[in-house]
Amino acid sequence: MADEVVLLDFWVSPFGQRCRIALAEKGVEYEYSEQRLAGEKSDLLLRSNPVHKKIPVLLHAGRPVCESLIILEYIDETWPESEKKSPRRLLPDDPYARARARFWADYVDKKLFDCQTRLWKLRAGEASHEQAKRDMVEVLETLEAELGEREFFGGEAFGYLDVVLVPFVAWFHAYEKLGGFAMAEICPRLVAWGERCKEKDSVAKTLTDPEKVYEFALYLKDKFGAK
Amino acid sequence: MGETVKLIGAFASAYGHRAEVALRLKGVQYELILEDLRNKSNLLLNHNPVHKLVPVLLHGGRSLSESLVILEYIDESFHGPPILPTDPYDRAMARFWAQFIDQKFGRFNFWIPFVQMEGNMREEFMKEAKENLGLLEGQLKGKRFFGGDAIGFLDIAACLIAHWLGVFEEVCGVTLASDEEFPALCEWRRSYVNDEAVKPCLPNRDELVAYYRERKEMIKAAGRQHK
Numbered sequence: 150m151a152d153e154v155v156l157l158d159f160w161v162s163p164f165g166q167r168c169r170i171a172l173a174e175k176g177v178e179y180e181y182s183e184q185r186l187a188g189e190k191s192d193l194l195l196r197s198n199p200v201h202k203k204i205p206v207l208l209h210a211g212r213p214v215c216e217s218l219i220i221l222e223y224i225d226e227t228w229p230e231s232e233k234k235s236p237r238r239l240l241p242d243d244p245y246a247r248a249r250a251r252f253w254a255d256y257v258d259k260k261l262f263d264c265q266t267r268l269w270k271l272r273a274g275e276a277s278h279e280q281a282k283r284d285m286v287e288v289l290e291t292l293e294a295e296l297g298e299r300e301f302f303g304g305e306a307f308g309y310l311d312v313v314l315v316p317f318v319a320w321f322h323a324y325e326k327l328g329g330f331a332m333a334e335i336c337p338r339l340v341a342w343g344e345r346c347k348e349k350d351s352v353a354k355t356l357t358d359p360e361k362v363y364e365f366a367l368y369l370k371d372k373f374g375a376k
Numbered sequence: 377m378g379e380t381v382k383l384i385g386a387f388a389s390a391y392g393h394r395a396e397v398a399l400r401l402k403g404v405q406y407e408l409i410l411e412d413l414r415n416k417s418n419l420l421l422n423h424n425p426v427h428k429l430v431p432v433l434l435h436g437g438r439s440l441s442e443s444l445v446i447l448e449y450i451d452e453s454f455h456g457p458p459i460l461p462t463d464p465y466d467r468a469m470a471r472f473w474a475q476f477i478d479q480k481f482g483r484f485n486f487w488i489p490f491v492q493m494e495g496n497m498r499e500e501f502m503k504e505a506k507e508n509l510g511l512l513e514g515q516l517k518g519k520r521f522f523g524g525d526a527i528g529f530l531d532i533a534a535c536l537i538a539h540w541l542g543v544f545e546e547v548c549g550v551t552l553a554s555d556e557e558f559p560a561l562c563e564w565r566r567s568y569v570n571d572e573a574v575k576p577c578l579p580n581r582d583e584l585v586a587y588y589r590e591r592k593e594m595i596k597a598a599g600r601q602h603k
Contacts, residue, residue: 226464
């Protein structure tokens with residue numbers, strides 16, 4: 150009980166999925182607590198994240214950690230060695246490589262997520278939606294260039310930035326539908342990287358079916374999109 | 377570590393100040409290159425092509441941007457007093473509140489909208505800002521600095537509150553952080569700006585006020601054009 154780990158999450162959240170993948174990579178047992186998107190928030194969520202009132206929240210021995218990138222760092226520092234065959238940290242050992250990984254993680258949260266939101270939120274055909282499409286292509290091309298010829302963002306091993314970005318792979322199909330472009334043409338290496346990541350158990354069992362993600366994006370569009 | 381350290385900053389930049397304070401706390405010799413943000417140099421554009429913002433840290437042949445990422449890098453790369461706490465949970469909390477400060481008091485989330493707002497919206501915004509200051513007041517819990525007895529990660533991130541907030545208050549003719557309402561925060565603010573490592577690299581207050589007075593008119597005009 151003293152070391153109990155609970156994750157407050159929402160099934161399709163890329164931010165929550167990051168935490169699930171990291172916990173799986175580390176072999177940490179935890180209780181999954183699904184939260185509501187709409188309607189009243191649970192007392193547990195409000196108590197655990199009174200500032201932002203958002204998932205994901207990791208509760209470790211009763212103490213809450215909020216914000217997915219901070220949760221990943223916490224997981225990496227608290228359980229430095231995976232229980233699996235190759236014990237290792239998610240973040241690289243070299244300080245410069247760590248800083249680069251953190252820089253790109255921040256980029257994903259600032260730019261990719263923003264473009265993703267604009268793709269479903271704005272009305273197709275309007276100038277702002279066209280701009281969102283152009284911005285999304287630029288973001289994807291930038292990430293494609295950062296990946297380069299490497300197998301993973303973490304180099305030969307699946308690491309921190311891979312964990313940060315991989316939940317968005319399940320959204321690629323929705324990007325194509327909402328943006329009217331072909332991912333394989335814009336960022337073929339990123340698409341291939343996504344497939345490689347999916348060969349990992351931690352990723353395969355966490356990522357949402359792309360069709361379901363697209364349905365969810367349409368639900369968001371219907372409920373919260375520009376009318 | 378015999379490699380040279382250069383920092384690209386800008387006169388009024390709180391984010392550049394963060395990186396500079398961290399270098400000074402660690403006792404690192406560095407060269408400061410002040411950028412004219414209205415006429416960005418090729419040096420800046422080449423080293424931060426993604427965001428085109430200061431600060432950029434040049435260490436040996438490598439470059440890094442985003443102030444909080446730079447703080448972590450400096451902490452991990454140089455000897456000297458630690459900037460982040462050592463306990464994983466304390467580290468997570470320091471990162472959380474640093475991110476909170478960027479979310480609530482960063483240039484795009486505070487200063488620019490605040491200048492452009494009028495009437496009720498402005499009142500509401502000020503009320504929220506005070507609530508946020510109250511949350512930070514609560515984090516001091518009788519400590520001299522957020523980091524305890526010495527300046528740490530969150531103190532450096534909070535330079536936006538220590539030095540820049542007062543300038544914004546003066547330029548906008550409002551009071552947000554008063555000794556009556558936030559005694560601990562105001563006491564901390566004095567400790568921070570008078571610290572030996574901090575003081576020599578804080579931009580002169582009168583010059584900052586003059587700078588932001590000019591900026592304020594430009595931002596207002598841009599806001600009107602946008603409407």
